[in-house]
Amino acid sequence: MTxxxxxxxxxxxRLDSAVSEVFEMMLERDCAPTEKADIADPSISARxxxxxxxxxxxxxxxxxxxAQVTAGVMLGAVSESDSPMIEDAIGELCNMIAGxxxxxxxxxxxxxxxxxxxxxxxxxxxPGGFFEGxxxxxxxxxxxxxxxxxxx
Amino acid sequence: MRALIIDDSAVMRxxxxxxxxxxxxxxxxxxxxxNGEEALEILRGDTASTMKIGLIISDINMxxxxxxxxxxxxxxxxLAVGVxxxxxxxxxxxxxxxxxxxxxxxxxxxxxxxxxxxKARVVPLLEAA
Numbered sequence: 207m208t209x210x211x212x213x214x215x216x217x218x219x220r221l222d223s224a225v226s227e228v229f230e231m232m233l234e235r236d237c238a239p240t241e242k243a244d245i246a247d248p249s250i251s252a253r254x255x256x257x258x259x260x261x262x263x264x265x266x267x268x269x270x271x272x273a274q275v276t277a278g279v280m281l282g283a284v285s286e287s288d289s290p291m292i293e294d295a296i297g298e299l300c301n302m303i304a305g306x307x308x309x310x311x312x313x314x315x316x317x318x319x320x321x322x323x324x325x326x327x328x329x330x331x332x333p334g335g336f337f338e339g340x341x342x343x344x345x346x347x348x349x350x351x352x353x354x355x356x357x358x
Numbered sequence: 359m360r361a362l363i364i365d366d367s368a369v370m371r372x373x374x375x376x377x378x379x380x381x382x383x384x385x386x387x388x389x390x391x392x393n394g395e396e397a398l399e400i401l402r403g404d405t406a407s408t409m410k411i412g413l414i415i416s417d418i419n420m421x422x423x424x425x426x427x428x429x430x431x432x433x434x435x436x437l438a439v440g441v442x443x444x445x446x447x448x449x450x451x452x453x454x455x456x457x458x459x460x461x462x463x464x465x466x467x468x469x470x471x472x473x474x475x476x477k478a479r480v481v482p483l484l485e486a487a
Contacts, residue, residue, distance in 0.1 A: 227470055228470045231470040232373070280369055281369060281372055291368060294367050294368050297367065298369050298370050301367075301469070302448055302469045304448070305447075305448025305449070305450070306470060308448075308451075317451065317453075320419065320449065321419075322420070322421060
């Protein structure tokens with residue numbers, strides 16, 4: 207997948223829209239793209255694989271602090287910093303963003319399966335590398351920044 | 359009324375439980391399973407219960423036994439016959455929806471969702487049951 211093809215298909219815009227919808231509906235928060243690309247400690251990531259008419263991945267990466275805040279908002283209660291709910295919340299968030307992005311594709315493109323999320327608690331400053339073309343976006347809600355990397 | 363939520367994500371089970379609690383239906387107990395196999399075990403044990411499960415909410419993408427396999431096994435084993443099943447999943451494409459309906463699902467909600475959407479799907483099914 208080339209950069210030109212990704213632009214032509216507006217896959218970046220569809221990702222922005224999917225992220226916004228997930229935050230609005232599930233977290234009741236506004237979340238918008240940001241230029242800020244400095245995540246101090248990208249210590250947690252969730253990875254979803256697409257297989258079928260599209261082969262690729264969606265990786266969400268964030269600091270533990272942002273992940274903890276996100277889990278707290280989803281659960282309606284503060285999570286302890288070592289709670290397994292934090293990994294679970296980031297995985298589910300990635301799952302919904304990937305699913306939302308997929309639902310915005312054309313019917314032919316959307317015939318692909320989504321894997322369950324794989325969580326990593328190792329540093330993920332440079333996620334991906336398994337596919338030839340992709341893009342990275344950063345998003346901000348209430349001052350908390352996280353990133354999403356998609357590759358095909 | 360008792361309900362059963364099936365999802366491999368503990369966070370999502372809590373989110374769905376909160377949505378059900380906000381729906382206005384008086385749920386005495388909300389049981390939880392992390393995959394279809396666990397859910398079948400709960401349904402087998404439920405046959406002797408005086409207050410049976412009256413609603414099942416299930417994800418599709420799960421390890422061990424997914425939501426579609428659960429629906430088919432439930433149908434084949436004649437468990438919780440007549441109990442409404444609503445799928446809540448990121449898999450909103452037509453083949454998944456059609457297979458779920460063929461296997462006995464009465465409702466389908468795509469993630470992300472709001473508590474209002476859960477209420478709008480679940481309440482009419484329970485009123486009709």
